Amino acid sequence: MQETILKCEDLHKTIGKKEILKGVSISMQAGDILGFIGPNGAGKTTTIKLILGLQSITSGSVQINGYDIQKNFTKAIEKVGTIVENPDLYMYLTGYDNLKLIGNLYANVDKKRIDEVVELVGLKNRIHDKVSKYSLGMRQRLGIAQAILHKPNLLILDEPTNGLDPEGMKEVRDLLKLLAEKEKMAILISSHNLAELENLCNKISIIKNGQIVETNEIEEVKAQLNDHIYIWEVNSIEEVKPLLPEMIKIDETHFQTRIEKEKIPEMVEILVKHQIKVYQIRPKEISLEDAFLKKTGGNIID
Amino acid sequence: MINLIKNEIVKILKKKSFYIILIVTVLFMIFYNFMTSRTTNTSMYTRYGSYSTNYVQHMRDYVKTLNPEHPEDVTAYIEAKSLVDCFDLVDKYGGGTWQAYIIMRDGITYTRNLYLYAYGSEKNDPLREQAQTDYEEFVALLDKDDWRYFVEQEKQKLEKEMQIQEDLKAQTKDSVQLESIQAEINHLSISKQALDWRLEKNISYGYDSMNDNLNQYIYNKAMCLDYESKENLTYEEKQEYQQALKTTETAKYRIENGEPSEKIENFQYGMTGIFSNYEIFIIIILVMIAGTIVSEEFNKGTVKLLLVRPYSRTKILLAKWIACVILFLFAILCIAVAQLVIEGILFGWEGITQSNIIQYDFNLRTVVEFTWWQYLGILFVTKLPLYLLVMTIAFALSTIFTNSAFAIVIALLGYMSTSIINALATAYQIDILRYFITMNWNIDQYLFGALPPFEGMTATFSIILCIVYFLVLMIASILVFKKKNIKNI
Numbered sequence: 003m004q005e006t007i008l009k010c011e012d013l014h015k016t017i018g019k020k021e022i023l024k025g026v027s028i029s030m031q032a033g034d035i036l037g038f039i040g041p042n043g044a045g046k047t048t049t050i051k052l053i054l055g056l057q058s059i060t061s062g063s064v065q066i067n068g069y070d071i072q073k074n075f076t077k078a079i080e081k082v083g084t085i086v087e088n089p090d091l092y093m094y095l096t097g098y099d100n101l102k103l104i105g106n107l108y109a110n111v112d113k114k115r116i117d118e119v120v121e122l123v124g125l126k127n128r129i130h131d132k133v134s135k136y137s138l139g140m141r142q143r144l145g146i147a148q149a150i151l152h153k154p155n156l157l158i159l160d161e162p163t164n165g166l167d168p169e170g171m172k173e174v175r176d177l178l179k180l181l182a183e184k185e186k187m188a189i190l191i192s193s194h195n196l197a198e199l200e201n202l203c204n205k206i207s208i209i210k211n212g213q214i215v216e217t218n219e220i221e222e223v224k225a226q227l228n229d230h231i232y233i234w235e236v237n238s239i240e241e242v243k244p245l246l247p248e249m250i251k252i253d254e255t256h257f258q259t260r261i262e263k264e265k266i267p268e269m270v271e272i273l274v275k276h277q278i279k280v281y282q283i284r285p286k287e288i289s290l291e292d293a294f295l296k297k298t299g300g301n302i303i304d
Numbered sequence: 305m306i307n308l309i310k311n312e313i314v315k316i317l318k319k320k321s322f323y324i325i326l327i328v329t330v331l332f333m334i335f336y337n338f339m340t341s342r343t344t345n346t347s348m349y350t351r352y353g354s355y356s357t358n359y360v361q362h363m364r365d366y367v368k369t370l371n372p373e374h375p376e377d378v379t380a381y382i383e384a385k386s387l388v389d390c391f392d393l394v395d396k397y398g399g400g401t402w403q404a405y406i407i408m409r410d411g412i413t414y415t416r417n418l419y420l421y422a423y424g425s426e427k428n429d430p431l432r433e434q435a436q437t438d439y440e441e442f443v444a445l446l447d448k449d450d451w452r453y454f455v456e457q458e459k460q461k462l463e464k465e466m467q468i469q470e471d472l473k474a475q476t477k478d479s480v481q482l483e484s485i486q487a488e489i490n491h492l493s494i495s496k497q498a499l500d501w502r503l504e505k506n507i508s509y510g511y512d513s514m515n516d517n518l519n520q521y522i523y524n525k526a527m528c529l530d531y532e533s534k535e536n537l538t539y540e541e542k543q544e545y546q547q548a549l550k551t552t553e554t555a556k557y558r559i560e561n562g563e564p565s566e567k568i569e570n571f572q573y574g575m576t577g578i579f580s581n582y583e584i585f586i587i588i589i590l591v592m593i594a595g596t597i598v599s600e601e602f603n604k605g606t607v608k609l610l611l612v613r614p615y616s617r618t619k620i621l622l623a624k625w626i627a628c629v630i631l632f633l634f635a636i637l638c639i640a641v642a643q644l645v646i647e648g649i650l651f652g653w654e655g656i657t658q659s660n661i662i663q664y665d666f667n668l669r670t671v672v673e674f675t676w677w678q679y680l681g682i683l684f685v686t687k688l689p690l691y692l693l694v695m696t697i698a699f700a701l702s703t704i705f706t707n708s709a710f711a712i713v714i715a716l717l718g719y720m721s722t723s724i725i726n727a728l729a730t731a732y733q734i735d736i737l738r739y740f741i742t743m744n745w746n747i748d749q750y751l752f753g754a755l756p757p758f759e760g761m762t763a764t765f766s767i768i769l770c771i772v773y774f775l776v777l778m779i780a781s782i783l784v785f786k787k788k789n790i791k792n793i
Contacts, residue, residue: 095318103315108613
């Protein structure tokens with residue numbers, strides 16, 4: 003049993019008469035990289051702000067490293083690093099000054115640690131420039147640098163790859179993977195960029211209209227959604243049609259079926275008997291995007 | 305906590321706007337000191353007493369257009385010519401000399417007689433000749449360069465007058481009349497005292513500050529005696545009495561102990577005047593820092609990364625407030641040092657160690673003497689409630705409404721309307737305003753036992769009220785800041 007780093011139980015948040023969160027529960031162990039996905043307005047950022055104590059909790063509880071965020075804020079927040087929304091740093095200061103200001107607030111950060119982190123996020127050449135001269139990608143890197151500066155064991159990142167080019171995204175992904183492995187951090191990433199989470203997370207939580215609709219290992223989510231759909235490649239699709247009435251045509255040489263695995267040899271036999279050349283049969287891979295759309299039923303904000 | 309405060313100070317010190325306003329302040333200070341040092345050097349217009357140089361020139365031109373033989377011009381000629389003769393005499397001895405003073409005071413009686421008996425309706429040769437000898441005697445006395453003679457003469461006249469009053473007093477039984485006679489005697493003895501001082505302290509006639517002191521003493525001491533003889537003074541009269549007493553006593557102290565040189569006086573006036581002369585700059589610096597320190601973090605989104613640190617929100621807010629206070633002290637120090645340097649260059653450094661600031665203490669009933677830094681320290685302490693409260697108002701508004709412009713404008717408005725509100729309150733005696741902060745945050749109104757605008761207000765009352773206002777503002781800001789939700793953008 004690994005130690006639980008983050009435990010949210012039945013979080014509710016009401017602003018005015020509108021219920022924004024309707025019982026969100028999240029649990030994270032060391033080494034977890036949890037993708038927190040959901041359509042815009044589902045409550046991702048609100049959940050994160052509740053976890054960080056930036057907004058008051060209507061009901062429910064958040065425990066970080068065993069400390070309650072409402073009752074023992076300073077202890078709970080001590081080993082948390084975060085970027086909320088945008089990496090809003092002091093624009094008129096240099097990147098280095100920004101890190102120094104944050105480092106001052108923690109006992110375990112010295113000059114060496116700052117240099118180490120700067121090196122790690124690849125900002126070494128530009129760290130003494132003013133943040134106002136940085137590109138968005140560089141600000142994201144600086145944001146990650148300030149988040150990991152004090153060696154937290156829980157990293158909460160709100161859309162950390164926002165505004166990065168594909169190369170930058172890959173770098174950040176690799177960096178986060180490295181941090182999760184090396185420093186045994188638990189990382190919570192919210193994003194609507196599903197493709198990147200697919201390669202990064204080992205768990206996902208899907209939130210919709212203020213409720214978690216699914217939390218699972220990423221492979222299992224995919225497997226669940228894989229409803230025995232197979233794609234066939236043949237020489238001519240016209241002749242297949244009378245033989246397999248339930249098939250769905252994809253193009254002139256491809257079609258898909260929804261049948262039990264055990265029935266595949268049977269079908270192949272029929273096709274071969276009718277002189278149809280079967281080149282390939284493969285199960286249809288479902289992307290996280292499909293899974294996401296299926297679970298959330300599209301992007302509806304209410 | 306110390307690290308939090310350090311961080312807040314660093315954040316402000318790295319801002320350009322902080323330095324720009326400091327530089328603007330210093331530039332203004334240089335300009336201001338330069339201008340005041342110039343105006344004190346050009347005291348030309350006392351050359352002919354209360355007459356301006358332009359008027360003197362005009363009279364000289366005018367006299368040339370008049371003909372004393374012409375009946376219509378005669379009166380005007382006598383007046384103008386006798387005056388112009390005085391001006392000519394002043395020019396003979398030079399402006400600012402004791403002779404100039406005496407001429408402007410007495411000269412006209414001699415010169416007018418000259419022309420009155422020569423041209424006027426009472427043409428009279430023997431009298432004209434008499435007037436001529438009188439005039440020559442007068443000029444001879446001036447030439448002798450013995451101002452003491454004039455003092456003695458004045459004194460003799462006074463003593464005679466006093467003797468008459470004393471005789472009157474001995475004869476009168478009526479108490480009301482006695483009172484007025486006694487008052488007259490008192491006034492005469494004040495003038496005599498002034499003349500004695502002239503002789504004793506070697507104060508020749510003139511227009512210098514020592515003569516000012518003598519005149520102030522004569523005028524205000526008489527006022528004091530009037531108030532002292534009255535019973536049941538109203539509060540307003542009490543305040544006026546206090547003012548007169550203060551002027552009398554400080555003038556007396558100056559006469560008895562001597563005046564500092566003009567340079568030293570300028571130096572000390574400038575140093576102790578930094579709070580009054582540059583107050584608006586101090587307030588602007590204060591309000592600019594305090595009005596943005598919280599709201600800017602909210603507006604720029606940086607507050608999120610500040611609030612997820614292992615410090616309670618109360619500590620974060622207090623650290624910001626303390627940072628404001630430290631930066632305010634730093635700004636004051638900058639202004640004081642800049643003033644010292646500017647004045648040292650303009651007026652020299654002699655005044656730096658001299659204790660020549662005098663104040664009349666109503667409680668001790670004596671004049672107390674300070675060095676400039678002691679007095680500056682006293683002023684600073686009494687000004688502190690005003691500065692801290694204006695700062696806290698800006699700070700609280702900045703925290704509660706997270707709107708920098710609003711916080712700055714309201715705090716400045718509060719400061720600027722102080723004089724208007726206070727003037728209205730005292731003019732119409734709006735009693736409820738004694739609990740209003742603008743009436744109370746200037747603790748210097750109580751300095752040395754002075755009477756405040758409202759009867760019954762005391763320094764303790766004001767200080768307690770200031771503390772109450774301060775606590776209300778601080779507690780409100782802390783409560784709001786603790787509960788504040790960081791909204792989604």
